[in-house]
Amino acid sequence: MLNQVNSKINPKKNLQKDEKNASLLQKNGSLSPENASDPRLPRYLQVRDDLLKRIVLRSWAADEALPSEEKLAAEYEIAVGTMRKVLDTLVNDGIVDRVRGRGTFVARAAERSSMLHFIRAKGTSRDALPVAEIRAMTTAIPPAAVAEKLKLKPRDKTLYLHRTRSFNDEIVLSEHIWLPLARFRKLQKYLKSNSPPFLYPIYESECDVLVSRAIDDLTAKPLNRANAAVFKLKTKTMAICVERLMLDHAGEPVEWRSSFVPAERFQYSAEVR
Amino acid sequence: MLNQVNSKINPKKNLQKDEKNASLLQKNGSLSPENASDPRLPRYLQVRDDLLKRIVLRSWAADEALPSEEKLAAEYEIAVGTMRKVLDTLVNDGIVDRVRGRGTFVARAAERSSMLHFIRAKGTSRDALPVAEIRAMTTAIPPAAVAEKLKLKPRDKTLYLHRTRSFNDEIVLSEHIWLPLARFRKLQKYLKSNSPPFLYPIYESECDVLVSRAIDDLTAKPLNRANAAVFKLKTKTMAICVERLMLDHAGEPVEWRSSFVPAERFQYSAEVR
DNA sequence: CAGTGGTCTAGACCACTCC
DNA sequence: GAGTGGTCTAGACCACTGA
Incomplete structure (x- = not known):
């Protein structure tokens, strides 16, 4: 189902009317069995579901x-x-973005994801972005609490990452990330030879996973020994812990991460509606 | 313009077609000068603006x-x-909420405002809500930083509140609130004889101010002497400071507050889109 | 049953962009 | 000028509610 589609063919104009741009719904308007979203749903x-799939598949x-x-x-x-x-x-x-007189365009991931920089570290900005480094990557059965958040079955595996962000050679953030392995196998391969500044755009480009929504829970905790060691700070130094559950457009959990920032460096913004 | 309209007359049925339910737009479709929203705007x-006004005016x-x-x-x-x-x-x-077969209803303030309980204190819940207490209320010209956030002119006054929340006789939250006095005169009178658990519904019922959006900025700060005294904690105890700017539906700033929670008690949730 | 909102159609005219 | 999205109209049929 999730064949990679090479969108680099004819990127600008003169689009051929080939398979890649065809509706995944059958021409007669009924649904092919594999793409069956509930036909009792309004047209x-x-x-929408079909068009979204085509967008995610680039x-x-x-x-x-x-x-x-x-035409659509x-x-x-x-x-x-x-x-x-x-x-x-x-x-x-x-x-998508629509522009009168020009057309409808796929919104850029960077513009879409206001989630990219909600946790900041003091003294940093978009221009002076802390450097991300992946310090551990394994596949593992996650802790029960994480498995529950990700709605995984008991023996489902996850891709686990430990990642830090540094600024002026000082580590300002440490995070533990769990991803359902089934949807993120390609990410593992990708991260072996790349160090992207953000992960969400990679989820999209490598794994066709489009993140839509996040729920953040913030608490303050003293650092445990392992985390304190990462920051080279004393155990029990106060830190802020941001636990974030990410969901895709279908509301399926896609990622769970817990991020630690030493309290003195902590800064966070949110818009609430 | 902001005459109080008594909605308690005929609350259920048999609505008279009297002034109170008349469109504020003139019948011929053009705008009365006082209600002039830009007539170049789409119909x-x-x-929408007119209907919203009527809803806010209850x-x-x-x-x-x-x-x-x-009918509308x-x-x-x-x-x-x-x-x-x-x-x-x-x-x-x-x-508003729309229910097929029944009609369209004004959404309840409590259901509308997910903003009511974003900051929580550990160990508390909706059932065990900390008790709010207003410890100071004055009118004052605000600090320049606050005036700027509220888009006030140099000598515009504000209503200033200092409020705490306690749980089991222990203060868990202390907040400083500035409101543009021009829109909140009635609040001052109201608070002299009432101690509501939440302020936002009162903004609506007393001052016809409907809050739509908030921008929260969180940082960790050691308590200064004054705030430490409120909590009966040592100066420099680590606390989380939530600075919140509230906006109405027109995007006009309505409130600025900075809330302090001692780090050990701090808990916060946000949904990010 | 009459009345409500939810979906869907098939047009119209306009403002704007690009060629 | 041809093509795009933005607004607006005037209907249709349906699902659901409450009397």
Whole structure:
């Protein structure tokens, strides 16, 4: 199902009408068994799910316009008004941007994810970003509490990462990350030869996992011995612990991480609605 | 303009078609000068603004249905589809709830404001809520930093509150609150004879101020002498400081507060999108 | 049963962008 | 000027609620 689709073919114009840009819904409007989202769902939600899949599978490059409302409506055999409703929901979720007179575009991951820099360290900014380093990567059956958060079955494995961020050679953040292995096998391979500054865009580009929502729980805790050693601080130094559960657009848990920042360096912003 | 409207008259049924339920837009569709939102705005936004004003002024009780889409559309002389778009935006902002077969209702403030309990203290819950106490209330010209956040002119006054929350006779939270006096005069009077558990619903009921969005900035700070005294803790005890700017639906700043929680008691949740 | 909101259609006219 | 999305209309049929 999750064949990689090479979007680099004809990235700009003169799109061939080939398989890669075809609706995953069958032409007659019913659903192929493999793509069966509940057919009792309203049409616009079925179309939304289908279109979202195509976006996640990179059917269109970031700077390439989707087909116009009219063309998409014709392709899915629905009215333009209904297609507009589909696109409106995608705009609302930050998946696409629409520009009058130009077209509809896949939103860039960097612009989409306000989640990238919610935890900051004092004295740092977008320009002076702490350097990420992965200090451990293994596959493992996670602690029960993590397995529960990720809705895993008892023996399901995870990809575990221990990552730090440093600023001026001083470690300012230490985090433990668990990812359901089933969806993140490609990430393991990727991280063996790459050190990306952010992980979320890699989840998307390597694993076709598009993160949509996060729930953060913050508490203050004294550092235990292991974490204190990472920071080269005394045990029991006060730190802030941010526990974050990430969900995809279907509400399925995608990542659980707990991040520690020594209290003096801690800074965090959130917009609440 | 902000006449109090008594919504207790005919709270259930048999609504008279009196002034209180009339559109604030003029019948011919143009705008009265006092209510002039920009007439170049699309019709659905003008209607939205008008309807929102009526909701804030409590033209309908919380358990009373608004007129149906059809009736509202007729009243504003727009198509039902456009009225639906208006109501959709209000649903999206959590202002109203729509129930198929029943009608459209003003959302309850308590359900609307997920902001009510984002900062918690360890060991507390909705059932065991810490008790709020207002320990100081004055009108004052705020510090420059606060005035800037609230977009006040140099000599604009604010209502200043110092409030604490206690749990089992132990103070777990101390907060300093600044409100633009112009919009909050009635609050001052109200708080002289009431001790509500939450302020936001009072902003709404007493001052017709409906809060829509908050931006929180969290940092860890050692307590200064004054704050340490409030908690009866040593100076320099580590605490978390949450600075919150609240905005109304128009994006105008409505409140600025800085809350302190001793680190050991600190707990905070946020949903990030 | 009448009345409500939820979905969907098939048009219209406009503002804006790019060629 | 051709093509895009933004607004708006005027219907239709449906699912659900409450009397």
